[in-house]
Amino acid sequence: MTGEAAVATPVDPAAEPPRCDILVQLAGCRTADEIREGTRRVVDGLRGLGDDLTIGIACGSDCGALSVDAGGAAIVPVDAAPPERFPIVGAVPTDAYRALFDAGRRSGARAMALIGTEVDQLTPGVARALLQPIIADDFDVVVPVYDRQVYDGLLNAAIVYPLTRALYGRRIPGQLGVDFGFSARVAERLSQGGQNPRLRRPVWILPQAIADDMRICQAVLGVRLPAPPDSIDLATVFAQVLGSLFVDMEQRAPFWQRVQRSQAVPTFGTAAPGRAPAEPVDVRPMIESFVNAFRNLQRVWTILLPPATLVALKRLTLVEPERFRLPDDLWARIVYDFALGHRLRVINRDHLLGALVPLYLAWVASYALEVQGATPAAADVRIERLCAAFEAEKPYLVRRWRWPDRFNP
């Protein structure tokens, strides 16, 4: 890496990007000041990875007009909207990942990173953690490990991680993160010129990477996953995250039906010890929401869930709030049944995902009651048990997926 500082000059976004070994997209930096500061920290972080490495900073189509002290890095304009906090299916033209892969391929980069962590949390270590495994150890995808608190990333903990782990056989909890590292091989495979233009975001890139036998690892970033917007609506998140995950699952059915057990992936760095235990929270509103849903959504759930599951849910509506527990195997079967219903289109898909929201809230209530007073490490153990249940119930999914018309108790 050249050690001299340079001031970037305006760059034409349509022009071919300059050649570089590493391309970093600062998706979490929006203003000129944030980009300047973010660039400085990234360059600091990558110092020492190699003396002859050149770095490109991709920071949106306007970044070429900024006078940024890039510390020796080239400024690459990438015409892409910043990544959303959750995947949006069909948003291909503004897909930040696709734009990064394109720019990376055109600039001949060996390694790429998309950094969504905002500048107030961004440390030099984040960029280094994401890129070192690719440069030094020849990995293809680096997935973030965040400082997780007990109630962080609940949708991921409840559905996305256990489901993808059971399906694809890799223990990678950071799929809904915003910071990732990619090798040139991934860019070649998934950029506009790649062979599979349907793939979009890391949630769904990972299954593809697993299927392609790419080398995947995790890197401890030492930062907390950025908070989602306050105005976020659960039904919308479900439609976008789970809707696309279920579609992806449908497309990869021949692959995941052959996967039997999960295995850990290498992890770089050591996570900080757990913070203060989780304080008890009032889960009664969520339980009331579930009971209200049970009263009103019977005829929708009856279409999706087998009778035994409905009986178990009815029992749950009758227990005292403090003894409210949604068993792991029951939850795994519920998720699998909804995935199957999504595949078979037994009802409108948005309706289906909307009908899952109260059940998810029931899971959150049950989880919160179980982990109150627990440290993040203890909560991780609890999630590990849930993942094991998803893996144990996978034969149920495979059976129903193959023969959906058979009797279902």
Next chain:
Amino acid sequence: MWNEVQQALHDSTTQVLTGLARLLPGLLALLVAVLLSVLIASIVGTLVRRALLGVRFDEKLAAWGTLDLPAWSQTRSPTLLVSRFVSWTIIVIGALIGIAAFDTTLTSSLVLHVFGSLPNILTALLLLVIGHFLARFLSRGVLINAVNMNLPWAGLLSMGVRWLVLVLTTAMALDHVGIGGNIVSLAFGILFGGIVLALALAVGLGSKDMVARSLEKEMKRAPEEPHEQPFRHI
């Protein structure tokens, strides 16, 4: 005198018998037409049913996403509905052909009127079918969203939407075939307004206490520091 009565009776009997004899071929033709049409209808109906079962019509319809297949019983599946519709259409056409065999002005005009109204009747039927699916789709969407908003009257709201759509499409269908005239518009207005009023009253009266409690709590509550929601879903 008696001869004249006898003559009159003879004439009238002859006239009636002649009339009956003249009608007999027409009646026979009607009977044959109906029997034939029933036979053809059963054959065509069976063929249609088998063809639809062969192409998995019910599952394909369900795949459109607006049909709850399990909600349809075995005796009311879309396949049976279509095959029965085809059969009954053939029977009705056969009956009309039979009636036309009388060759009277009345039957001809009846046939002309029925055939003239057929496009309107079919359009009205289409409206009813669309209304049925739309009502089912919208009511379920409203129900799920209302439940996710934790509204206690979600079921009532969903039922209201369902009936609003059904009443609207039924009124449109009746208006299209010209049945009822102004009475349909009037009845529709009363029913539609009635449902909206009933919903408003139900929701309003149902939430009266809740709103009062909420306002009371709001007024009594001391200002507090906003606290961060501990749950992060993504």
